[in-house]
Amino acid sequence: MTDNHEQPVLQVEHLDIKFNLRGKVLHAIRDVSLELYEGETLAIVGESGSGKSVLTKAFMGLNDSNGWVDHGSILYQGHDLARYTTEKEWLTIRGREIAMVLQDPMTSLNPLKTIGAQIEEALRLHQGLRGAAARQRTVELLNDVGITEPDRRRRQYPHEFSGGMRQRVIIAIALACRPRILICDEPTTALDVTIQAQIIRLIYDLVHRLHLTAIYITHDLGVVANVADRVAVMYAGDIVEIGTSREVFYSPAHPYTWALLSSLPQLGKKGEELYTIRGTPPNLYHHITGDAFAPRNPNALKADFIERPPFFDITPTHKARTWLLDERAPDIRPPQVLSRIQSLGQ
Amino acid sequence: MPEKLEPFVSVRDMHVTFGERRHRFEAVRGVSFDIFRGETFGLVGESGSGKTTIGRAILRIYPLSAGEVIFDGERISGKISSALDRRVTQRIQMIFQDPMASLNERAKVDYIVSEGLYNVARGISREERERRVADALSEVGLLPEFASRFPHEFSGGQRQRIGIARALIMEPEFIVADEPISALDVSIRAQVLNLMAALQKKRRLTYLFISHDLSVMRFICDRIAVIHLGRLVELSETEELFRHPLHPYTRALLSAIPQPSPDYARSGELIAYDPSVHDYRTDPPAWTELTPGHFVLGNQKECDAYRKEIEGSAKP
Ligand SMILES: Nc1ncnc2c1ncn2[C@@H]1O[C@H](COP(=O)(O)OP(=O)(O)OP(=O)(O)O)[C@@H](O)[C@H]1O
Ligand SMILES: Nc1ncnc2c1ncn2[C@@H]1O[C@H](COP(=O)(O)OP(=O)(O)OP(=O)(O)O)[C@@H](O)[C@H]1O
Ligand SMILES: [Mg+2]
Ligand SMILES: [Mg+2]
Numbered sequence A: 001m002t003d004n005h006e007q008p009v010l011q012v013e014h015l016d017i018k019f020n021l022r023g024k025v026l027h028a029i030r031d032v033s034l035e036l037y038e039g040e041t042l043a044i045v046g047e048s049g050s051g052k053s054v055l056t057k058a059f060m061g062l063n064d065s066n067g068w069v070d071h072g073s074i075l076y077q078g079h080d081l082a083r084y085t086t087e088k089e090w091l092t093i094r095g096r097e098i099a100m101v102l103q104d105p106m107t108s109l110n111p112l113k114t115i116g117a118q119i120e121e122a123l124r125l126h127q128g129l130r131g132a133a134a135r136q137r138t139v140e141l142l143n144d145v146g147i148t149e150p151d152r153r154r155r156q157y158p159h160e161f162s163g164g165m166r167q168r169v170i171i172a173i174a175l176a177c178r179p180r181i182l183i184c185d186e187p188t189t190a191l192d193v194t195i196q197a198q199i200i201r202l203i204y205d206l207v208h209r210l211h212l213t214a215i216y217i218t219h220d221l222g223v224v225a226n227v228a229d230r231v232a233v234m235y236a237g238d239i240v241e242i243g244t245s246r247e248v249f250y251s252p253a254h255p256y257t258w259a260l261l262s263s264l265p266q267l268g269k270k271g272e273e274l275y276t277i278r279g280t281p282p283n284l285y286h287h288i289t290g291d292a293f294a295p296r297n298p299n300a301l302k303a304d305f306i307e308r309p310p311f312f313d314i315t316p317t318h319k320a321r322t323w324l325l326d327e328r329a330p331d332i333r334p335p336q337v338l339s340r341i342q343s344l345g346q
Numbered sequence B: 001m002p003e004k005l006e007p008f009v010s011v012r013d014m015h016v017t018f019g020e021r022r023h024r025f026e027a028v029r030g031v032s033f034d035i036f037r038g039e040t041f042g043l044v045g046e047s048g049s050g051k052t053t054i055g056r057a058i059l060r061i062y063p064l065s066a067g068e069v070i071f072d073g074e075r076i077s078g079k080i081s082s083a084l085d086r087r088v089t090q091r092i093q094m095i096f097q098d099p100m101a102s103l104n105e106r107a108k109v110d111y112i113v114s115e116g117l118y119n120v121a122r123g124i125s126r127e128e129r130e131r132r133v134a135d136a137l138s139e140v141g142l143l144p145e146f147a148s149r150f151p152h153e154f155s156g157g158q159r160q161r162i163g164i165a166r167a168l169i170m171e172p173e174f175i176v177a178d179e180p181i182s183a184l185d186v187s188i189r190a191q192v193l194n195l196m197a198a199l200q201k202k203r204r205l206t207y208l209f210i211s212h213d214l215s216v217m218r219f220i221c222d223r224i225a226v227i228h229l230g231r232l233v234e235l236s237e238t239e240e241l242f243r244h245p246l247h248p249y250t251r252a253l254l255s256a257i258p259q260p261s262p263d264y265a266r267s268g269e270l271i272a273y274d275p276s277v278h279d280y281r282t283d284p285p286a287w288t289e290l291t292p293g294h295f296v297l298g299n300q301k302e303c304d305a306y307r308k309e310i311e312g313s314a315k316p
Helices: A053-055 A087-091 A115-127 A131-145 A165-174 A191-207 A221-227 A247-251 A255-262 A302-306 A336-343 B052-057 B082-091 B109-120 B126-139 B144-148 B156-168 B186-203 B215-218 B238-243 B247-253 B300-315
Strands: A008-021 A024-037 A041-045 A069-078 A098-101 A180-183 A215-217 A231-236 A238-244 A314-316 A316-321 B009-018 B025-036 B040-044 B068-073 B092-095 B174-178 B204-212 B223-228 B231-237 B286-292 B294-298
Touching: A008 A053, A024 A053, A024 A069, A024 A215, A024 A238, A024 B009, A041 A053, A041 A221, A053 A180, A053 A215, A087 B215, A098 A165, A115 A131, A115 A165, A165 A191, A180 A191, A191 A215, A191 A221, A191 B231, A191 B247, A215 A221, A221 A247, A231 A247, A231 A255, A238 A247, A238 A255, A247 A336, A255 A336, A255 B186, B009 B052, B025 B052, B025 B068, B025 B231, B040 B215, B052 B092, B052 B174, B052 B204, B082 B092, B082 B109, B092 B156, B109 B126, B109 B144, B109 B156, B126 B144, B126 B156, B156 B186, B186 B215, B204 B215, B223 B238, B223 B247, B231 B238, B231 B247, B286 B300, B294 B300
Parallel strands: A041 A215, A041 A231, A098 A180, A180 A215, B040 B204, B040 B223, B092 B174, B174 B204
Antiparallel strands: A008 A024, A008 A069, A231 A238, A238 A316, A314 A316, B009 B025, B009 B068, B223 B231, B231 B294, B286 B294
16 A cells, blocks of 8 residues: 655656657657555556556666657666666666566467476576576466466467466566566456456455555556556646545546546446547647646636646645646536446445 | 347357367357347357357358348348348448457548448449448548548547448448447547447447447446357346346356446455356256346256245345
8 A cells, every 4th residue: 555654666757758750759758757656556547648658668668769758767776767778777677676567468478489488588587597496486486376287387388378378477477587566558458357357366466465566557447446556647648647546536636537437338327428528639749738638628727728737735645737726726526427436336 | 128029130049160070169059149129239258259250150251050040030141142142231230349450451441431332332323432431421420531541540439430430331220349349448438339329329220239348238238148158148138137147157257347446346256157066967058038038048956046046136
């Protein structure tokens, strides 16, 4: 759970990331600050293109080479990762300190090598383990991620595993080097519900058992409610709201969070229209003035079009970037339908 | 509510087999269900259970190895006349799972949307075709001038709309929607679901809605069939299924739905389905209608237990 007195393990300050595409500059991450606390699971949500992957790939130096950190810092263990440039520097972080689990379990595994060989390779690369020691650790890891008969299974090839089992192997490889931070980028999107539920439980258990700190990226709000201690909501390259899961689901403050939650099919009534967010997200090639969500916000204030709102603190753990929280703002309440989220699942 | 007169689409003891001899694999093993005109019929099950195969077999993309499909009173599976084949091609359409992969990247929207017309309405003029494309695009909320653009210029939600326009231009009565929203994010999902509902009302469409997301199906389906390894295990009206899930596989599926509410999300117990709970050696299972409209696959002993459970929960 979050404890604000603790030192963050990772601290992002005023981060800007840009990409150059055929001479035009796209501003993908716009002045993002974020603290990640030891032992917590932070979920990042937001629609496609909002910058979830670009932000977290920056922690491992994995963004495409046409992108760069334009401003700001990423502090980890006294180092500023934003200043890292060489592969040699990144290899001290990647896998060892921060590891990543990606969406598609098929493309992340080598089809020509046994599962065991692939885990042993990671162990050799990052921990110098070889031979019997590496084999023993491989069996342990497979056991950790819930694969039965690990000694037989390690000799098999990826195609002999189901999608859910392959995702478990990817997690085992990510854990091979005992990282402190585990980033999961849509790890269950390609899986069906029953398998998804198992993988979510697995990640949840591992985080607690191995004292990991996790970042979980998804646009499935059901998954978020299952895994996250805290939730960060991204819109157009910016974090617009962050708080504990209960705060963000039960007392959301930013109009974009309201809109996102309102469009949940679970809140719909048969035969009635579901809520939809009108318009499209802003073009990140253009300069954005004010609150990026304002053009799509039916209740936008004048100020929203003029000046970017600062973060307003709602509780010590909950804050949002919206002029609605300014003392001069009119009293605009969240949509009525959101009150039903509390009772979902009852 | 659907009219419970004649079934509009009737799948009877459908079997679909892939491969030859030693590699023979039966993906659909004796599936039967009826879909009524104007309803949304859901088909849910895990990956590889045969959902897409059933959809494609109804569309005549895959042949049946046994059983039949009746559409509006006529058998459309197996050998049929070319006149009937043309009619079926026009009246039944499919919306595909992945809007990113299912559109031909090198063709303009204009061609993608009107492709189906070339088969069933060869004689129509260019003006007529262009008019129909413009109509179909505006019906799904896209601008007619998008016709001259390429798919990569569109977002995921827009691409799924193009896929829907392509089906609509044929003026179908029955649409097989294979995971039409799985690849889309939350806000765009709502748009596509609203669009499908509005079109259904306006054109009295009938849908077979394939998905593995029960939370979405609860919102749009009138009835839901649950499939496991090529066989239906349960079928009932939607709310009844959520209130009284009987088959252990259905219960496992329901327990896996992630609720978007932190207080309840983690409290629910995850039920795993273990097929060895069934003892079918001496008493084999049959497709049984336990209460009106609620079917389950079970043997005598299981069905007796299910009945008791329903009676028990009916008492105050
Ligand atoms: N190599 C690149 N060149 C140019 N633009 C890029 C590049 N990589 C990412 N972007 C842009 O950065 C923005 C943020 O993308 P990102 O992949 O982080 O989105 P996301 O929130 O992860 O979306 P999704 O949910 O679809 O994965 C997008 O506008 C994307 O097009
Ligand atoms: N053309 C084919 N040739 C051989 N086997 C096939 C073919 N199409 C499907 N199968 C097999 O039939 C079974 C059912 O597949 P199907 O695609 O119908 O599943 P599904 O329920 O739609 O799964 P998903 O949720 O992953 O889309 C699977 O085992 C699959 O591997
Ligand atoms: Mg991403
Ligand atoms: Mg399928």
